[in-house]
Amino acid sequence: MSEIQDNQTANEESPAKRYWLDDIRNVHKLFWALVAVCALLFVSDAFYEKHVIFPFEKWFGFFGLFGFFLSFALVLTARELRKLLKRDEDYYDR
Amino acid sequence: MIAEFPPGLLMIVGAIFVPFVRGHLRSAYMLALPLLGIWQLVLLDPGTFGAMSVFGFELTHVRVDKLSLIFGYIFYIAAAIGIIFAWHIKDLAEQASALVYVGAAVGATFAGDLITLFVYWELAALSSVFLIWAGRTERAYSAGMRYLMIQILSGVLLAAGAVLLASETGSVAFNNIGIDSLGGILILVAFGIKCAFPLLHNWLQDAYPEASPTGTVFLSAFTTKLAVYALARGYAGTEILIWIGVAMTAFPIFFAVIENDLRRVLAYSLNNQLGFMVAGIGIGTTLAINGAVSHAFAHILYKALLFMSMGAVLHRVGTAKGSELGGLYKTMPWTTGFCIIGSASISAFPLFSGFVTKSMILTSAAEEGYLIPFLILLFASAGVFHHSGIKIPFFAFFAHDSGKRPKEAPFNMLLAMGLASFFCIGIGVYPQPLYALLPFPVDYVPYTTTHVMTILQLLMFSALAFGVLQRTGLYPPELRSTILDFDFSYRWLAPKIINWFMDAGARAWASLKTDLLEMLAQFIAAVFRYTGPKGIFAKSQSTGSSAAVIVTLLLIFLVALLA
Numbered sequence: 001m002s003e004i005q006d007n008q009t010a011n012e013e014s015p016a017k018r019y020w021l022d023d024i025r026n027v028h029k030l031f032w033a034l035v036a037v038c039a040l041l042f043v044s045d046a047f048y049e050k051h052v053i054f055p056f057e058k059w060f061g062f063f064g065l066f067g068f069f070l071s072f073a074l075v076l077t078a079r080e081l082r083k084l085l086k087r088d089e090d091y092y093d094r
Numbered sequence: 095m096i097a098e099f100p101p102g103l104l105m106i107v108g109a110i111f112v113p114f115v116r117g118h119l120r121s122a123y124m125l126a127l128p129l130l131g132i133w134q135l136v137l138l139d140p141g142t143f144g145a146m147s148v149f150g151f152e153l154t155h156v157r158v159d160k161l162s163l164i165f166g167y168i169f170y171i172a173a174a175i176g177i178i179f180a181w182h183i184k185d186l187a188e189q190a191s192a193l194v195y196v197g198a199a200v201g202a203t204f205a206g207d208l209i210t211l212f213v214y215w216e217l218a219a220l221s222s223v224f225l226i227w228a229g230r231t232e233r234a235y236s237a238g239m240r241y242l243m244i245q246i247l248s249g250v251l252l253a254a255g256a257v258l259l260a261s262e263t264g265s266v267a268f269n270n271i272g273i274d275s276l277g278g279i280l281i282l283v284a285f286g287i288k289c290a291f292p293l294l295h296n297w298l299q300d301a302y303p304e305a306s307p308t309g310t311v312f313l314s315a316f317t318t319k320l321a322v323y324a325l326a327r328g329y330a331g332t333e334i335l336i337w338i339g340v341a342m343t344a345f346p347i348f349f350a351v352i353e354n355d356l357r358r359v360l361a362y363s364l365n366n367q368l369g370f371m372v373a374g375i376g377i378g379t380t381l382a383i384n385g386a387v388s389h390a391f392a393h394i395l396y397k398a399l400l401f402m403s404m405g406a407v408l409h410r411v412g413t414a415k416g417s418e419l420g421g422l423y424k425t426m427p428w429t430t431g432f433c434i435i436g437s438a439s440i441s442a443f444p445l446f447s448g449f450v451t452k453s454m455i456l457t458s459a460a461e462e463g464y465l466i467p468f469l470i471l472l473f474a475s476a477g478v479f480h481h482s483g484i485k486i487p488f489f490a491f492f493a494h495d496s497g498k499r500p501k502e503a504p505f506n507m508l509l510a511m512g513l514a515s516f517f518c519i520g521i522g523v524y525p526q527p528l529y530a531l532l533p534f535p536v537d538y539v540p541y542t543t544t545h546v547m548t549i550l551q552l553l554m555f556s557a558l559a560f561g562v563l564q565r566t567g568l569y570p571p572e573l574r575s576t577i578l579d580f581d582f583s584y585r586w587l588a589p590k591i592i593n594w595f596m597d598a599g600a601r602a603w604a605s606l607k608t609d610l611l612e613m614l615a616q617f618i619a620a621v622f623r624y625t626g627p628k629g630i631f632a633k634s635q636s637t638g639s640s641a642a643v644i645v646t647l648l649l650i651f652l653v654a655l656l657a
Contacts, residue, residue: 019424021492031561038558041551051544053460054468064551067476071559074477078351079570082577086352091576092585093233 038064100144100156101166102201102214104131105173109193113186121181124189128173128196135166142206151266154206160533161387165203165323167531168391169196171517172315172398179402179510180308191224192312199316203323207266208256208281211324215252215288219245222317225309226301234304240584241301244294245317248287255280271328282329289321289372290365292341296581298365299349303357303414307405310357314364314401315394322371322390331378336459339373340467342366343474349579350481354572356414356490357404360397363440363482366474367393373471374455377462380534385454388532392447392521396439399514400486403433406503406511407490414490416572421495429503430491432511439518441483441553442475447521449549450528450540457538476556483553484560489572 020026042061050058057063108127115123140163144155173196183189198221202214219242226238258277260266271278283294290298298318302310329335343366350362367389374386406429407422408414423430435446442448452475459468502508521528529536563569578586625631 017424021423022495031565034554034558034561038551038554041547041554044547045551048543048547050548051542052548053457054465057548061551063548064555066472067552067555068559070473071476071480071556072563074347074473074480075351075559075563075569078348079568081348082352082570082575085578086573087576087578089574089576091578 098143099134100201101131101134101138101204102197102199104134105193105197105200106217109190109197112190112193117184118181120189121177124193125174125177127193128170128177131170131173131200132167135163135170138163148209151209151260152207153209154267155210156204157206157268158204160531161323161327162203164387164391164531164533165319166200168319168394169200169203169316172394173312175395175398175402175510175513176308176312176315178513179311179405179507181506182504183306183308185228185306187224188228188306188309191221192309194221195225195312195316199320202320206268208252208259208268209266211268212249212253212256215284215320216246216249218317218320219249222313225313226305228306228309229304230306231304237301237304240581241297244287244297248284251280251284251287255282255284268327270330273329273332273334282332285321285324285328286338288317289325289368290318290342291338291372292345293580295342295346295365296579296584299346299358299361299579300581302361302364303355307408311398311401311405314360314397318364318368319390319394322368322375322386325372325375326383326386330375330383332376335376336373336464336467337376339369339371339376340470340474342369342372344369344470344477347474347477347481349577350477351485352570352575353577354416354575356416356419356486357401357408359416359481359486360400360404363400363478364397366478367397367440369474370452370455370471373467374458377455377458377464379458379462381454381461381538382458384529384532384534384536384538385451385458388525388528389448389451389455391528391531392439392451392518395514395517395521396436396447399432399436399511399518400440400482402507402511402514403429403436404486404490406507407500409507410500410503411498415574416485416489416493417574419490419496419498420493421491422498422500423491424495425499426491426502428508429511430487432508432515433487433491435515435518437483437487439522441479442549443522443553444541444546444549445519445522447518449522450525451521453540453545453549454538472552476552479553479556480560484557493572 042064045060052058105127108124112120112124138158140158140160142154142157146153146155173192176192180189180192195218198214198218202211202218205211205214223238223242223245226234226241228234229238255277256266258280259271259275262275262277271281273279273282287294287297302313305313325335346362346365346369350359350366353359353362371386371389371393374382374389376382404414406426407419410426411419411422413419439446439448442452456468456471456475459471503511525540529538560569623629
């Protein structure tokens, strides 16, 4: 343990230093950049010929929409699942 | 000379000498062993050697072909990286057992028969548990015991299956096995335990996160991928594996989203990645097998990289729990960068290793017309980006600032992570050398416009979903918690049931004992009543009354004579 504590305190950097990401406006900027990338990728489906196997893969923006909605569903399902499965940290140790 | 030495045995014999060298020299000696091993593999010609006859069975200690060679190479590469990552470790037990563990895994991949496989299989189980115990906590100790029991069970099933097969076919050669016989099914279950099939999986999530920061890196590489190798050898094209595989890709990701211990999240995503390989083996076409094997190769590297980055965090901060971390990028920028490379690789971003390997499995599923498996694999691809690609780096290094300002990881750890990153990007950018190692000739082109664009769409929109969920506050925050999984059945339920039976038994015994004692008491009382001091049998008659009885008897006798 002593090694770990040394590690924590031995940092010469001042904790007050501001980083680019500390500014919430920059985080917003990143998010909107991501939105823009997604929009571009979505539109790009019009500009190349898809070589795929299943017919539904050819639907416009299929992969994007699939990724978005299923990820969304994944997280929301997992949220509900946690209500059922979450226990205290020392559950098995008691 | 060295070419005739069994590949795994090199490491195991090498481990014997670890106690005799110290400090940096010991680490250097340990690093030399896998490098020597790689050199040996380069010299090996395809074929078999080390044949012997035991109890009438032909054993083949070493069988060299493309399938065993590629696993041999990646095991040695992973060992070398792991040893660099653990350069600072001075724990003799951890170091020696790591070498034996690597040797056992390599030996098993070159085993030409089931008996030799069994020996190395169990040796891998025995040696690896010391890496878990190297965590040196009470939790690590119990998790290690559970791990050991389950792993040994896998070996016992393998032995039982091998015996059944041998009695049927008269041979113990390890080739395609199939599930047409009971022996084949038993061996499949044995492999399935080590490969963390659904419901047989929980030893992985239970034990790996309890090992030492360095031990987990070793563990993540060998046991499960040895099982993938064994499945590819024995069960290629077994259709049930497709369904087992897709189940494995899908269900762990739900747990990964809500699990707090980030090394446990990685264990879940390890399980999910194994699913891709198992599904590929089940599909069984040359493209699918190539996909499964190359994915195992790439996976060992990026999974080790991810475990190393979390190991570095654990080493510096003392915890790898998402709820306790955040903002570490400020003082651990290199570790952050390497972690992101691992995340991009596991998520199969173009130019990273997962992209050129996993897509072979998805393409083969589509080509063979497996619609549902294809969709589940696609869903799991989006899901893995969610929990391994975003969640791991986000909650460890970004998210809310935890205020922790740990030092950057030590140089040896950064070097190991840098090497793994190099391989992750190298394979992604230039996959041809990896393709050349695969068991079948490759005519697959990963970088097509369609493939790049569709995968980018899938991943970036998943990222968008994460962003929206974060901004709307719908994303479940990291909380200190235990998430129940199937281990609930044997860590909570089974003990409870056993306790219930013990209690019921104890109660039954208590009441039985009362009844028996009661009966005994009554019996003693009865005996006492008849033979005790006042009992009828113990009555002391007076001499006079005795004489009276005798006189009376004589009188009766006399009367009888006279009559």
